[in-house]
Amino acid sequence: MAMEHATLxxxxxxxxxxxxxxxxxxxxxxxxxxxxxxxxxISYPRISYLPSLLPKLKAFFSSSLIDPAASPHDGWFSFEGVPLKWHYPVGLLYDLYAGADPATKSSDVDYSSDSPLPWQLVIHFTDWPNEELVRLDAKGMVMNDAFINSVKEADFVRNGTAKGIMSLSKDDSSGLWKAVQDVDLPSFQRIMNILLPQPNQPFRNLPIRLFLPLPPKPDSDSDSPTLKVVQSPIPPTITATQAASQTSQSILLSSSRILPGTGSPQTHQQHQTQTIGSALHSILPHLFPSRRTPVLAKPVLHGAVVPMSAPVEEVVRCSAYGDGWVYIVIRMMG
Structure with missing residues (x-):
């Protein structure tokens, strides 16, 4: 059953x-x-972006800098020697590079020496890694444009057109980025509600990107892990035939899904809701052989494991980052 709007x-x-x-x-x-x-x-919002911290960091470290003439926008961040992509929200970066196993039994934050928190980053103001990061600018327009372009991409995936974001007023267009910077949820919801299809209107596809951390390349000088980003059209519903095909491929086929006397999966429903499990099984069948139970890997979003039964459309409506994308990190189990 779909969740109530208030719950989302x-x-x-x-x-x-x-x-x-x-x-x-x-x-x-x-x-x-x-x-x-x-x-x-600092305690920093997961949905925020690291470059927003640069003016404060430049002021904080100014008396310690060998080169005090460095500008705030010269700053870039690294974790264990890996330059961090500034156009990703900090919550996604943490889940990618440092996230503890989210299947913890305790909600208490552990700040012992073995804990990955607080997340320890290094700030640099020289030697910009040009091959890995696009340079920032003094007015913040590079960051703004990167965010808006990502919003446009999500809008196109949802509706098959980017007319929604393109038709926003100038105030709303700039206000969307400002709302994310200020962590102003009411302002963000007002503007995003213009872009999102109404609950009774279907999405064309759902804006989801999957991140697979990979081991270092054998021929690389670096021992740092690499990333593979997977994106595929994900419709909000699947047909009964598609569901039956997924079920027949699953290694955990349950006899309870067979209608008595038919010997075949249920097909009386014309469409079924696309779940996180069915989407992952369709896109990454080798990692998710079952659409109901994580067997080899688990999907992590905002530091938590996403239930395989969660309807993808509802996840998009309530758990997307500020640019409208759901960024799921695939973490291997065991």
């Missing part, structure tokens, strides 16, 4: 209230005191 709003509010404790240290090669510079500590 409540989940979205929880998502937007999610924070990550960050411990940001100035690169020792850029510090007058080498590695003795005090770190910058």
């Amino acid at each position: 709003n409540a989940i979205q509010k929880i998502v937007w209230e999610g924070n990550l404790p960050l411990q940001i240290t100035l690169a020792s090669s850029e510090s007058r005191t080498y590695d003795q510079t005090d770190p910058y500590l």
Whole structure:
């Protein structure tokens, strides 16, 4: 049964209230005191982007910089030597590179030495990694344009056209990015409700990207893991024939899904709701041989394992990041 609109709003509010404790240290090669510079500590919204911190970080570390003339937009972040893509929300970056196993039994945050929190990042103001990151600008337009382009892509996937975002007023277009920067959920919801199909109107496809961390390439000089991003059209519903095909391929076929006396999967429903499990089984069948139970891998979103039975459209409506995309990290089990 579909969740009530109020329930989806409540989940979205929880998502937007999610924070990550960050411990940001100035690169020792850029510090007058080498590695003795005090770190910058902050509890930062998961939906936010790291470049928004650069003005504060430049001011905080200015007295320690060997090159005090560096500009805030010269700043870039790394984790364990890996430059972090600034156009990804910080919550996604954490889930990709440092997330603890989300299947924890305790809700208490552990800040012991073995804990991945606070997330320890390094800030650099020199030696920009041009081959890996696009440079930022002083006015923040590069960051703004990257966000809006991502919003347009999501809008096109949802509706088959980007007319929605293109027809927004100038105030609403700039207001969407400002709402994400300010973590202003009411303003964000007002504008996003213009872009999203109404609950009684179908999505054309659902804007979801899957991230698969891969081991380092054998011929690479780096021992850092690489990423594979998988994206495929995901409709909000699947036909009974598609569902039956998925069921027959599943290694966990349940006899309870067979109608008595027919010997075949149920086909009386013309369409069935697309779930996280059915979508993953369709796109990554080798990692998700079952559409009901995680066997080899599990989907992680906002630091939590997504139920395989969750309707994908509802996940998009309540758990997408600010640009409208649902970014799911695939984490291997065992």
